[in-house]
Amino acid sequence: MSTKYFETLPSKLKNFFQKYPPGKLRYVTHPTSITNPMANPFISNRHPITNRFRDPVYSARRMSDIVKLASRYGVEDLLPTWQGVKLFHQEKYDKKQFMKGVMWPKLHKHEREPRVMKSNEEIDSILAKARVARQVKKVKKVKTWV
């Protein structure tokens, strides 16, 4: 078996395998010391002296990119483990939980959305009405009780 298929992989994925090769040993699944060669690059690990957490070597966005590429070539299980569930495309949309306000928004449709003029005739009729209303002079109330 040649390494032809490996060479044809996208450079992003290939570079990742160069740095974190899939060997017989597995990368640890829990936080460990950053000096540990088997430390997982997708999760935060501890500094041995200060005992403080360091950010993961690969951020959530970069990890997502690599997992997505690996899933396209069926080599997902050769990557170090990651936290949570990674879903892509339609699968992600299908499992999405919509918010209540999005599913059942308040008010009626005609109350929510601005009124759209259907035709020029409609606009003309409104303007004509307004014109008539302007022409009608307001009659002052006569004080009949005085």
Next chain:
Amino acid sequence: MSFNYRHISKAGARILERVNNPVARFAKGKEKQRIQSIPEFMRPDLPIVDEAKKFKTEQDWKFLPGDRVVIVRGEHKGNVCVVKGRDEHTNGYLLDDNGPSKQVVVPKEYWQEGQTSHVVAIPKTMTQKDLRLVADIEDEAHPGQVKTVAVQNIVFKGTYYDEDYKKILPYRCVFGQTDLVIPWPRPEPVEDGNLATPPEVTREQTYWVDSVTRNSIPKKAFLTIRNPRSKYRRGKITAKDLKFLVKPEMPLTKSEQAALAMKEKLGEIKKLELTEDDKILISERVKSYLDKQSNSATTA
């Protein structure tokens, strides 16, 4: 007793601050109080104007000291006076004896030379809108003679350099007849001081360059005009200067030492290498996955 005790205590600071920067609703009253506290012979007749509304240019003032003006409003209406000065705080004009004046009592400390009484008459300042410029123009009915007229309004058109004022001034024209220019009054001549140099002497060229290549100053004369050992000369930094300029090397703190040790330790860690077997494993997996996909596509 001095009010400046702020270096000792902060007590009353709020009230002291309010004296200079009063609250908007008290500002008017405070200003009135301030004006009333000024002795009458020093008190301005007109309200003090804001900094933004103060007259600055000749276009703003319209009349300069030396101009003749006629009073068009008030008790002295119709009097022709000469502008003697101007009050920049109130945008007011000080006129000569024909103008309005007031009698004030002046304390002896402020008496001027030749003053014999406490009570003196001092001129009242007048606003621009109460005055009109008086000018002598040619009389068209009697050629060769001049007539004195009051100008209703003035416009400014174009500029010229005035030799006496030593600056650029606008031409003062009659509104509606811009070809009729009313010249600015001549300023009072200023006498030169004992140490003054006449302008002709300053403009006289006394040095001529004879060569482009040869320096006119002899080499030995340089020492008399320049200090070669000056500390301000560029490119000469002594050991003493260096001591001031260079930051001393501070010993590393414990945490910095630990960080450096950690960096070294991290460098020593042997990283895993991608072997040929790994590459073959990945290739196999990719091939089988792609084959499976193509098969499923053909069967479908």
